[in-house]
Amino acid sequence: MKLCFNEATTKPNSNLEKDLLLCDRYGFDYIEMRIEKIKEYLATHSLDDLKFFFETHHIKPFCFNVLIGILFCDDEKWAKMLEDMDFFCTVGDAIDCRLIVATPSPDIDYCTVSEIKAEAVKRLHALDAIGSKHQMKIAFEHVGVPHFNVNTFYQAYDIVAACNSDSVGCVFDCAHFQHMDRRYDLLEKADASKIFILHLDDTIDLHIGQGRDYHRVWPGDGVVDYDRIFNILRGKGWDGVVSLELFNPKYWELDPEEAIRTGREKSVKVLSKYFPDMK
Numbered sequence: 001m002k003l004c005f006n007e008a009t010t011k012p013n014s015n016l017e018k019d020l021l022l023c024d025r026y027g028f029d030y031i032e033m034r035i036e037k038i039k040e041y042l043a044t045h046s047l048d049d050l051k052f053f054f055e056t057h058h059i060k061p062f063c064f065n066v067l068i069g070i071l072f073c074d075d076e077k078w079a080k081m082l083e084d085m086d087f088f089c090t091v092g093d094a095i096d097c098r099l100i101v102a103t104p105s106p107d108i109d110y111c112t113v114s115e116i117k118a119e120a121v122k123r124l125h126a127l128d129a130i131g132s133k134h135q136m137k138i139a140f141e142h143v144g145v146p147h148f149n150v151n152t153f154y155q156a157y158d159i160v161a162a163c164n165s166d167s168v169g170c171v172f173d174c175a176h177f178q179h180m181d182r183r184y185d186l187l188e189k190a191d192a193s194k195i196f197i198l199h200l201d202d203t204i205d206l207h208i209g210q211g212r213d214y215h216r217v218w219p220g221d222g223v224v225d226y227d228r229i230f231n232i233l234r235g236k237g238w239d240g241v242v243s244l245e246l247f248n249p250k251y252w253e254l255d256p257e258e259a260i261r262t263g264r265e266k267s268v269k270v271l272s273k274y275f276p277d278m279k
């Protein structure tokens with residue numbers, strides 16, 4: 001099992017250069033890079049600099065984050081989405097990074113579940129048509145907040161299954177699952193090969209629908225039932241990449257080195273129980 005670092009964890013108090021050096025030093029295998037941090041890096045570095053860094057260090061690029069709100073875009077927003085898609089494909093070709101996370105949108109007017117599904121399939125197909133020219137895969141994420149139009153894992157999975165493309169899969173996010181979902185029976189039904197990345201996070205004890213990104217805490221410090229989640233996934237032979245993704249403003253106040261070291265220690269403590277090679 002490989003451990004990845006999602007740059008949201010150090011969102012405002014670090015940058016890509018710092019995240020890369022610290023994640024490499026503390027033993028992360030992969031990085032999930034945020035678009036704003038890549039753009040900031042490229043203001044003073046070249047793509048060749050980034051490629052050289054990966055060629056000369058243990059840490060490797062795994063994923064880009066994020067195409068945000070891909071459903072029900074107006075023309076202007078969709079044009080911006082395609083711009084971001086092109087940007088990720090260009091960077092991905094340069095550094096051999098082949099996965100992009102895409103998210104649903106906060107609801108716009110009232111839509112039925114089947115209208116949302118049809119819209120999501122259409123948008124994912126459009127992005128997949130561009131990405132497939134670059135061997136790029138897309139991981140569609142459920143956002144566990146009630147007013148998001150795809151807010152459970154199985155809804156995202158159902159959309160991804162309907163896309164019927166080897167290069168379109170989903171994200172499984174532990175905090176989103178705890179916040180809005182907790183349908184372990186439906187997780188049992190999913191084809192695990194469609195889970196392209198797992199976001200590792202924990203959260204506090206709240207009613208369904210109340211959790212938000214800022215409630216996320218270090219893995220093991222909250223109430224996420226990792227036993228159930230990982231026993232289901234391991235039972236299906238899932239052994240994909242796990243990416244630590246927190247949005248806790250208190251952790252953003254930490255020195256990035258402390259956040260990355262703590263994040264690695266907390267992740268390993270949780271994961272080593274289920275993945276003996278994780279240490």
Ligand code: ZN
Pocket residue numbers: 141171173199245
């Ligand atoms: Zn996530």
